[in-house]
Amino acid sequence: MRLTRYRPRLWAVVAFAAVAGLTTTTLGAQADAPGGQARTVLAAAAVEDDGADCAVPSPGPSPSQSLLPDPFTRIDGTRISDRSDWRCRRAEIRELAERTVYGQKPERPDSVTGTVSRTGITVNVTEQGRSASFSASVDLPSGTGPFPAVVVLGGLGADTATIKASGAAVVSFDPYAVGREGTPRSSKQGAFYSLYGGSSSTGLLMAWSWGVSRIIDVIEQSGGSVLRADATGVTGCSRFGKGAFVAGAFDQRVALTMPIESGTGGVPAFRSVAGESGSQPLSSAYGEQPWLGDAFGSYTGNPASLPVDTHEIVAMVAPRGLLIMENPHVDWLAARSGSVAALGGAEVYQALGARANISYVSDVQSGTHCAVRPEWRTPLQQSIATFLRGSGQAPGVFRIAASKRGDLAAWRNWQTPVLTDDGGGTGGSGGDTGGDTGGDTGGDTGGDTGGDTGGGDPGGVCAASYRAVGSWSGGYQGEVTVRNTGGAALSGWAVTLTLPGGQSLDNLWNGQPSGTSGSVTVRNAAWNGTLAPGGTTTFGFVVAGGATPPGGLACTGG
Structure with missing residues (x-):
């Protein structure tokens, strides 16, 4: 049975804003993301696969690598920059x-039809003379709707x-x-395998994914009176x-x-x-x-x-x-x-x-x-x-x-690039962007909420700015962005900050702290100390003992 998905097709491209090249609908933008990047909230793409027209080269044999592959490096070995x-x-x-x-x-498939009502969805699929149906x-x-789903x-x-x-x-x-469980790989069953054969090498997870996509097809065709297609x-x-x-x-x-x-x-x-x-x-x-x-x-x-x-x-x-x-x-x-x-x-x-x-x-x-x-x-x-x-x-x-x-x-042994919107990238930030943030997620999720918002090196090589990520009763999560403000590459940095009395560091990532209360110095980790001119990296932390942001923020190189 035919599985190829690269059938020539045309689609309408929905306008997009801050993330160039991604076919998306922009719902809103907030300019308080890490590193000063615009944080854009995006809706779904207009199509199932916006890269279906991309020419993907044959990967050839895959070399063994114990670390996670670099998501930014193409099959041909070059890195993306935009x-x-x-x-x-x-x-x-x-x-x-x-x-x-x-x-x-x-x-x-060749044909996807169905209905959407206030109580159910029917899906009818035909592919190369074979048919299958299912419902939800x-x-x-x-x-009153129409509703997201x-x-x-x-x-x-x-x-x-x-x-x-x-x-x-x-x-x-x-x-x-x-895609039913309890079946042998050589004789899989369900609507997907009725169309593409029980011996298909596609596993159940992808068959289930295919089923969700066909439900979305029918919602798109329904005119949006009950459920929103977007x-x-x-x-x-x-x-x-x-x-x-x-x-x-x-x-x-x-x-x-x-x-x-x-x-x-x-x-x-x-x-x-x-x-x-x-x-x-x-x-x-x-x-x-x-x-x-x-x-x-x-x-x-x-x-x-x-x-x-x-x-x-x-x-x-x-x-x-x-x-x-x-x-x-x-x-x-x-x-x-x-x-x-x-x-x-x-x-x-x-x-x-x-x-x-x-x-x-x-x-x-x-x-x-x-x-x-x-x-x-x-x-x-x-x-x-x-x-x-x-x-x-x-x-x-x-x-x-x-x-x-x-x-x-x-x-990992790769750094995270700073992607541009004009065809040229700038080095790598190299910092992990997550960590254990503990506590309640309620409260402020972005923007500076007091305290020192920035501090520079007297020598003019780096600056640090603080952003509140979230707060709760008895603690908060913060993030500091370090920026190389000099004209040469920075080979290391240190940020000092002062925690108010009664507060202590509960967790910190992407840096190496000295001390957990009072005046704390955070030096770069092994992977994020090198910054090109204008380059940035971030470290994050969780503080227990109060919600007042840190003060005395200052950055030095070295």
Whole structure:
């Protein structure tokens, strides 16, 4: 059966603003992102795959590499330098992921028809003379609509009561209708395999992703009287969290992706899972069900030979909304490896000027698998408001449980470039953009809220500026941007700041602090000390003992 997705086609391109080259609808912009970049809140793309016209070269043999591959380096070995370059770099990642991890996602079938009502969606698909059908139920919130919608896979995902209370409809989709579990790889079943053959090498996760895309096709055709075609989210937990993750990564019309406790085969980095004690082994995830594509079987014992890893699948969602929720209490779910992948993918969000559009929360009290957790409610509400309703601010939080905190620095040897909009890049910032932020996510999520907003080196080589990320009762998260203001490359830096009485550092990332209270000096980490003229990097921290921002901010070189 034909799977190729590169059928010639035409589409309407929706206007975009701050992230050049990305086919998106701009909902709003806020100019308080790290490094002084405009933080742009973006809706879904107008098409399923805006890089379908990109020429992807044959990758050839993949060299073994124990660290995470550089998401900014093309197959031909060159690095992207402009934000517009990401479109075709993403197409390369997609191709590599299909070949080695998930199996190919076919292009849109010859015919997709169906209906949308206030209670349900029907989907009828025809491809090369073969037909299949499936359906989903619709549960609307109060109001007149049309409504944004969140597709919930398998009845397990983000809290549906919160989704509806936030003004979005719940579309309940049974993934087994398009790809059933309990079937051998040689005889897969469901609507997808009715069209493309039971021996297809495409795994269930990609089949489920295909099913979500066909639901969006029908919503688009319905005229928008019930559900909005430009405001669709997807969520799922456990195996369905894996499916939601793949669905959001491989369809750019999904405005908000929310995988929960996805475990091995989902968000957690393949290379990291292999060394995380108690996590589900790759071979187990591959053999438990045909979730992953058949080709992945040859990598389960040697993930270092994979040309991609899941931090790049995270990056495929960028710059759209992404809220990753994980459970640190069940070792099998590989939450530490999940944080590694999230931190790595967040570097692409940072480079695209959309850092606030990705959030990660694993700092939760309950260990019950797929439970509704209060710690997730606020970022869930904020994400729906921002990415599906076009109001408010994206959460932009990383709250990583201390017991499962991954160290991105141990998994990469590449720096994050400063991408431009004019065809030229400027070096690399090299700093991780996430970390454990603890506490409640409520409060201010952006902008300076007092204290010293900047301090320069008397020698004129660097400056530091402070930004409040979030605050709660008894603490806050802050971020400092270091900028090279001199005319030559900076080989190291140190920032001093003063914490008010009673406050102490609870956590700090992307720097090396001396002391935890009073006057604190933060020196660069090994990977972010070198800054080109005009280059920037950031370090972040969490403070306990009050919400008053630090003072006395000053930067020196050396």
